[in-house]
Amino acid sequence: MHILTTQLVEFILEKYQLNDYILYDSSYARDKMNDQTVYSFETFWIPRGASVIEEENGTMLPEGTVQISIDPVTKRTTTLSLQGPSSIYSVPNDLRDPTTRIAWIESETDMIHGTHFMLEEENETFFSYVSCYEGIRLTPGCFIHLTLTENGQLDELFLYGPHPLDHHVTQEPFALTLEDIDLLTKQQIKWFSYPKTGHQYAHSVVETFVTQKGSILVPSKLDFTSSIEVNDVLSWTGLPSSKKYERYSFQSGETVTANDVITQTEHPDFHPISQETVNACHTVIKDIIQNEYPADSGQWMIRYIYRQHPYLAVTLSRAHPTSYVDQQRRVTILLDEKTLDWISLTDDQELHTALASVTLPELEDDQQDVIFNALRPYLLLTPRYVFDVSKGHYVLCGLLDSNHAYLPATNEVVLLRDL
Template sequence: MDSRIQAFVDQAQTTFGLGNYYLYHHSLWRDVNHFNETSYKLCLEWFPNGTESDEDGSNPEGTAIIEYNINTGKLETAIFVMGETYAQDGITFNSGTEEVIKWIEQETGLTYNEQFQLHNETEDEIEFSAMIDGIPVSPSGYIEVKWNANRQLTFFSVHGEFPTDDQVIRETYNLSLKQAEHIAKEQVKGIEFPSFEQKKLFAVYAVEEIYIKNEDQSTKPFEMLQDGGTSKKVNHILEWDEPISGAFERKEIDLQEEITVNEAFSCTPSPTTLPITEEDEKKCVQAVERLLRQEYPEDSGKWRLTNLHRDKKYLIATLRIDQHETRVFERKLSILLDPNTMDVVNYIDNQFMLEMYHSFEESRDVTVTQEEAYEKLKGLFELKPFYVYDDEEKQYILCGKLDCHHGVNAESGEVVLLDELG
């Protein structure tokens, strides 16, 4: 075993009291965060002495899975399978929350009240989330710790982002809902919301979340953040005159990356951090168009290529139907390409997921206007401060997150909790 890995093995054995365990397996993998930074992880699987993996390949009860970030040398995960531990002189919390916090600070290098704060606490579990001066952040970070009846650690996980002081543009929050009224009106949108319980589509007015910048009240879209890796927005409608005969042959998707020890300990940037060039985009458009001409020959002009994204071994093209969609879930194609050859490897169409709505009862005629819906909802809007990472500033900036947990049934005019529609 490489001496650099052995150092982590020794550290884990000492820290977690694994005298009753043997190292069954170790592996390397890498991750790319929202800031396009590559981090390498070492995963150590320790089996209790005298045990082996089960017939189905699963780990035996009490297995210790310890994971370190090689870049920082810090602990990121410690899991004892099924909440059972055979550790001797391992991690035990006898003094309550403060002891847990001190241990987290020691293992992660994070500072309580500056970078993370208590989120939730129960008898045998405690959760923390990333904060800046008590204000939540996006993208965020989370820490979770669990222990058994003997107060022995059985689960620890830290993931996501915990901003440092130099990543933050600090401001005094001064936004109000009154100031944001003109934006709030525009964010009330009509959609069809599926109720799986009632097997029905409801026409509903709901608020599309948005961030409002504290500095100048300009807006920033609320986006569900995808995994790290270079992305490029594209706006290209795919059109053709002639289809291509013959079915496309799918290849198996393999997301496993072979990581060498030298790559990991030199923190070599992942290929997914490479830029997506104009030439890459051009070749991708050509390959995607060829696929559509084979598999969707009648769909010329219907699909729009909206995004390219590097992920693990692939370049992923996202396509959406080029029409106004009012349903919560819209039609989407994800096409995986080999970034070296720009050949399509496979694709995923979410049509199968949308077909479940075909049996749903359709929504009836809309009787409520958007203006009327806004008037019903305006007293229920929320505007909460958030520090949001800005890709242009390369820092976290102060915003207000505009949201509303209620909607208006567009048929009856009733104000409803959106969570209760499902």
């Protein structure tokens, strides 16, 4: 066992005093949080004297198994799951009392309620919290899910996402108002269809993050990855290539080692995509598209190539869309990152064909004003810290949103949940 693994196992053993358990399995995993590589160390502990059952479909761990995952750098717990009745040191026997529950979550997460995390949803046995900074939510942020048994004992504590104490936040007063962004708000009012007595359409505001300078900021995804915008139309003449492009099976997940943790090896998805790789992908994708859609020369455009380790993902769209279906249609092709072997092709044509009968509404300027004025009393502008990839930290924005929609057929404003 690697010395780091031994140290982490001993840390978990001491923290939760798992003297009545033995370590069944442990492993490392690597993930992406905003623009950073994050590692985790996962362990499974089984009660002493319990038996593991080997079956055709896999291994069945005994009742009372405890799953614990921690960040190997900060040693914060990210998963604590009790598979059956168990009593773990430092975990209260009954977490139904709010004061007890919050105090325990604070001790486990190294966060302060109201300052670093706040409640989003709850019922009798499930509690969902989101990360914040001084009471203002972070996007993207950390999610804390706590599940209890009927008698209030811990079932599972699960954390996912960037920890608020590990990222820089630029703090400033929130001064943005709806009046400051009238023009931008009008541009964010979009139509959508809904299945009610046939295809109907309504208008509402698209959820938008607006900087205090009045510009739109698109939040990063938790799984940020290297990508290249291509925008190249695929054309060919003659018959498809005689080369056969067979589909290969998906590969298993990567193996992450203790040495990766020690050296903090960057996630493969962050590696830049070279022009040589782009050119090679272009050749392969062109042949695949020509074989799959031989009559569509000049009708497909490569939009993006991005990493999805151990694959390269290529998205294509229609080069000259003539309908709503054409505008929305996407084809995604996965290639093996090293060999460029063809792994899969996904065409979402059927999904968008279902909306083929939807006629896009064309609105005059005065109609747009009517819709805007009808929705204006229901617009919401909420402060939100949003991670800006270009700056590498969170900046204060306003979340423009609404819970209502305008129905042009009846000139009504209704709640979105009622559609």
